Amino acid sequence: MANESIINKELSLEQREELLAILKDRFEKNMDRHQGLEWAKVQARLEANAEKLWSLNEMERTGGEPDVVGYEEGKDEYTFYDCSAESPTGRRSVCYDRKALDSRKKNKPENSAMDMAADMGIDMLTEEQYRALQEVGNFDMKTSSWVQTPSDIRERGGAIFCDYRYGHVFVYHNGADSYYAARGFRGLLRV
Template sequence: MINEKLSPEQHEELLRALKTRFEKNMNRHKGFDWAKVQARLEDNTEKLWSLHEMEITSGEPDVVGHDEETGEYIFYDCSAESPKGRRSVCYDGEALKSRKEHKPKNSAIDMADTMGIELLTEEQYRELQKLGNFDTKTSSWVKTPSEIRKLGGAIFADFRYGNVFVYHNGAESYYGARGFRGSLRV
């Protein structure tokens, strides 16, 4: 992860966007208080850069949970469709290297690492879908179990016909309508 600092303007703009989204989508975090979330963000400013990266790639990060033990707030990408700035990527660096031609520019795992976030797991993806309908026209890579990845595959998910579907593909594949969603604990 690159540990970058935001300018004061970027810092304020990000907090304003996060607060507005938080207030518009209270169903995602019933009973949560923005002042407590903001205080946590201000105490962990190194995480703001990752949230900023989620924001500028059209992820629309929002609070979806709170870990009572650690005090951390959990952010997921909550854009209606897979984030535009993270599409047309294969699953990981190994898959990217294996492509002989027509290589995508990046991979989901490498981009997430650079951004300082984690890909959603299948379980987290299913939790997200309880908060709304996401990926009704796109799909998102999800963290793939190592036994599947060792065999050359990777998994992705979407929401169609009122259900979450989880599929497989070769890890080296990429599509214009497939990106990835991330999570960040602050």
């Protein structure tokens, strides 16, 4: 069983080439998100980390449109965020976490944001990271996205989400077990 999950997390050569072409095209069309960075260096890093390519493919497959939004020199890491205009379509209608999903007795969503992120090998954005994303573009002008929730809020049954309206990021709360067709989550991956 463990070998099966490893096999499932590998892309074929054709899938890798297709993904790299998509990422390169997006990178070149959105240079304002990553000024001073070179695609050749990003690609070399990706090719050396096949498991990260699989996670990026999952971000792409679920509608996230991942793109490089930063480079941390001290760690020698590139950071990819979901840069789709609205919350990724393949990750909507999910409650916040497994505890919230298990607590629902009726009309359960199919999954939770935290479980999906873990399965994809990515992290959900924090509120601070969500605000940083809005510095490189305007995202979630019609949708909203769950973000990592502080433990004291989660312990009381709540979770937080963000959106961008009227030129500002808004942070809201909801029951962690709630889910809506216009709410998903955004993730990040460090490579």
